[in-house]
Amino acid sequence: MIEVQNAIKTFDGNQVLKNVSAIFEAGKTNLIIGQSGSGKTVLMKSIVGIHRIDSGHILYDGRDITIMKRKQLNQLRREIGMLFQGSALFDSMTVLENVRFPLDMFSDETEDEKDRRARFCLERVELSHAVDLYPSEISGGMQKRAAIARAIVLNPKYLFCDEPNSGLDPKTSLLIDKLIQDITHEFNITTIINTHDMNSVMEIGENIIFINKGEKAWQGNSNEIYDTGCQPLEDFIFASELFKKIKHVHSSNK
Amino acid sequence: MNAIEKVGEYASLMYRTITKPDRWSIFWKQYVNEVKKQGIDSLWIVVIISTFIGAVITIQMVLNTENPLLPTYSTGLATRDTLLLEFSSSIMCLILAGKVGSNIASEIGTMRITEQIDALDIMGVNSANYLILPKITAFMTIIPCLVLVSMFVGIIGGYCVGIFTDIITVHDYEVGIQYAFIPFYVTYSVIKGIVFAFIISSVSSYYGYTVKGGALEVGKSSTDAVVNSSVLILLFNVMLTKLLLT
Structure with missing residues (x-):
């Protein structure tokens, strides 16, 4: 399990992460979603330790990486696997x-x-x-x-995936999503996926965190996402006609 | 970023680079690969340039020493000392800064912008040590060979002038290149070569490693690497000459 506690990160006076707290559970596909520029990549890079947060804590099964020295961090990183956007x-x-x-x-x-x-x-x-x-x-x-x-x-005990579906066709995207989910369940990995692909959200979103303007605006799973009461999230997810129709069908079936 | 910050960043990178490798077996593999890439692959350019410059220096020396008061061997002597003292170390390293320096900066820069360096860091690998140390050590160990080859073929280039033209006789040239030979000049040249090799490989690695942006920035970092390496070579050339020859 990875726990983020009150993470704040500022770049050149611009606060990109505003007191973000979240829990990413083991054996589940945890998704970070949000618009471009919302701070989700900064959050992921902060969790991995590429960026050092200004304040707050990031705990890997109780081990706080914000107070770790480089050597300790390198030791921990051997328990981490990461899939980059460009491979x-x-x-x-x-x-x-x-x-x-x-x-x-x-x-x-x-x-x-x-x-x-x-x-x-x-x-x-x-x-x-x-x-x-x-x-x-x-x-x-x-x-x-x-x-x-x-x-x-x-x-690895922890797997990070940064936009795993970018540049892929829908069928291949689905294959990659399923592969990540299967591996997560098979090896009981704490997987965190950074994405804005709504297909992924619907298919494998077991724990979804929505970041809006640097703040955590919503947390839930793919079944709860149709009715969140969170306007920025609704605007983000149901921006396309296709997803508006899916929402409509989902509401009608209820 | 100002110059002092850059120097600090460079020093910090070198501090991370010059440490014990995580795995010696991988380091040696990288080292051999770099020796081939930076040394063996540079041999042809060293041979070609040194031969022709050796020939040109000889011809110009003949033309500039056409004085009955000067001994006939002065051409060979001046050619030898020019090659040994300056050309085979300083000028050759300036040329290699262009070839090797731009290659290092663009290779590491491309790895940076395609997140390959981030991937190494995430794995817990000391990316600076893994990528840069083999380049620095390989270039510093292969440069004495390149300097010696340059001296040798440069003198052969001058010799060819004696053989194929009637500007100078082979005998006069042979006497000149043997006259008042000071072996320390070779050592001096090799020492300079090793220092310049460190400058070229470390400065170019720094510019590649710290690149931010895309392909355009990689190109710019490559140019900056060559320019700054060249300026530092000239600066250290003066300092080393003062230190070692006076």
């Missing part, structure tokens, strides 16, 4: 080498064991056929899957 695979390495990289850096297993573990993760994301290809030789969806394999190769 962030290393260009100079093949897919297999990318997935093996965290093992090479931190594991004392034998070469064979590392290889087996990396191949198992690639099999889990259905990329066994692409092990010897370079990131530039595979599609965006495959890159995302390779990045997921790399993120889970060290059996």
Whole structure:
């Protein structure tokens, strides 16, 4: 479980996070949603420790990263897997080498064991056929899957996904969403997904946090999202005609 | 950001860079790769430039020392000392700042803007140490070889002038390059090369590592890396010459 307590973050006098508190539960897909510029990426980067918050606390199962030294933070980070918006695979390495990289850096297993573990993760994301290809030789969806394999190769306790569906077609997006959710349940990971893809929200939103202008405006799950009473959230979700119709159908069925 | 802040940021980056690698096996792999990329792949440009500059220096020395009071070997002597003292270390490093420096800055800069460095940090890897230390150590260890190769082929370039033209005789050139030879000049040149290699690799890494934005900024950081490395090389050239030769 990850707990954010009264997080405040300011950039050049502009308060981007305004006293945000939230709990992200283990074994659930926790979503951070919000408009572009709302502060959701800053919140995620603060949780991961890329940004240091000005005040407040961020607790990983009781361990406060805001008071950790760099060495301690690096130790904790070995329990973290992260999927970046652009995949962030290393260009100079093949897919297999990318997935093996965290093992090479931190594991004392034998070469064979590392290889087996990396191949198992690639099999889990259905990329066994692409092990010897370079990131530039595979599609965006495959890159995302390779990045997921790399993120889970060290059996992380915490998984962060920054806009996992950006640049992907709806079908591939769905596959990625399901994959993340399955892995979360399978390995009981605390997964935090930063997204503004409403399909993801509806499909895998087990715990959703809506950030509006740097503040937490709502928290719930995908079943509760149709009737939140939170106007900024309603404006955000039901901006498109499609989702207005879905809401209408949902209300009629009630 | 002002100059003092930049120096502080550079020092802080070097503090993070110059530490024990997380895994020596990975470090050596990276090191060998960098030696090839920065050293072996730069060999051709060092050979070509040194040969032609060696030849040109010889021709110009002949033209500028056409004086019956000067001994005939003075051309070889002046060519040798110019190559040993200045060309093979300082000028060659200025040229390599363009090739190696821009390569380092753009490579690390691209990794920064595509979040590959963030990915390393999130994994708990010391990204500065992992990316920069092999580049610095590789360039500092390969530069003496490049400096020595440059000296050797530069002198061969001058020798070719004697063989293929009638501007100077081979005998006069041979006597000149052997006359009053001071071995410390080679050591001096190698020391300068090592210092300049550190400047090129560390300054370029700094500009790449701290880039913010997109492709345009990577290009700008690459240019800044070359310009600032070159200025620092010139500055340290004066300081080292004063320190080592006077």
